[in-house]
Amino acid sequence: MTAPAVLICDDHALFAESLALVLAGAGYEITAVTHSPDEALAVLASTTVDICVFDVGFGTTSVVGRLRDLRAAAGQAHLVLLSGNLDEATIRAGLAAGVRGFACKNGHIAEITGALGRVAGGELVTGTAVAPARVATPVALTPREREVLGYLAQAEDTKALARMLGVGWATARSHVRSVLTKLGAHTRLEAVTVAVRSGLIDPDIGEYRPARATARERTHV
Numbered sequence: 001m002t003a004p005a006v007l008i009c010d011d012h013a014l015f016a017e018s019l020a021l022v023l024a025g026a027g028y029e030i031t032a033v034t035h036s037p038d039e040a041l042a043v044l045a046s047t048t049v050d051i052c053v054f055d056v057g058f059g060t061t062s063v064v065g066r067l068r069d070l071r072a073a074a075g076q077a078h079l080v081l082l083s084g085n086l087d088e089a090t091i092r093a094g095l096a097a098g099v100r101g102f103a104c105k106n107g108h109i110a111e112i113t114g115a116l117g118r119v120a121g122g123e124l125v126t127g128t129a130v131a132p133a134r135v136a137t138p139v140a141l142t143p144r145e146r147e148v149l150g151y152l153a154q155a156e157d158t159k160a161l162a163r164m165l166g167v168g169w170a171t172a173r174s175h176v177r178s179v180l181t182k183l184g185a186h187t188r189l190e191a192v193t194v195a196v197r198s199g200l201i202d203p204d205i206g207e208y209r210p211a212r213a214t215a216r217e218r219t220h221v
Contacts, residue, residue, distance in 0.1 A: 010055040044073040056083035067097035
C-alpha cells in the first residue's frame with residue numbers, strides 16, 4: 001500500500017518540521033513543508049498529495065478565508081485543520097469548505113496522527129469543539145527563561161537565540177538547558193509542547209503569555 005503523501009502548512013517552523021518528522025516516522029510521505037497558504041498553493045499547482053494539513057492561524061489572519069481556493073487547488077486531497085483553539089465556528093466554516101479533519105495543536109501528538117490516519121481511511125473527523133483544558137504548570141521560570149521559551153516557540157536556533165539575547169552561544173545554550181530542565185523536557189519540541197499545554201505559550205502565534213504566569217512564577221520574578 002502506498003504511503004499517503006502529505007503537505008504541511010504552518011507558519012511556525014519548529015512545529016511544522018517536527019510534525020513532518022513524526023509523520024514520516026509513522027509511515028507518511030512528506031511532500032512539502034510550507035509556511036503560508038500562498039506557498040501551499042504554489043506546491044499544489046504542480047504536485048499531487050493525499051492530505052493537506054493547515055494551521056488555522058497565520059499571524060493575525062486565519063486560513064479559513066482561503067479554504068475555498070485551497071480546496072480547489074488540492075484536488076482529491078483531504079484537508080485537515082489544526083488549531084490551538086478549535087471552536088465551533090471554525091469547524092462549521094471548515095466543513096462548509098470541504099475540510100475532512102480537525103485536531104487541536106495543544107493536544108498529544110498522537111491525537112494529530114490519529115486524526116490523519118482516520119481521514120486517510122475515509123472518515124470525517126470533527127474533533128472537539130473546545131480545546132482540552134490547560135494543565136497547571138508547577139515551574140518557576142525566571143524572566144530570562146520566559147524570554148528564551150518564547151524564542152524556542154518561534155523555532156530560533158541557539159546561534160540566533162544568543163544574538164537576540166545579546167549573550168554568547170554557551171550562555172544561550174545554558175539558558176535553553178535550564179528551561180528544558182524546569183519543564184521536565186528532553187528536547188526543545190517537548191519543552192514547547194509542555195508550555196503550550198500549560199498555557200504559557202500561545203500555539204497560534206508562538207509567543208509567551210506573561211498573563212498566564214503562575215503565582216509560583218510571580219514569586220520568583
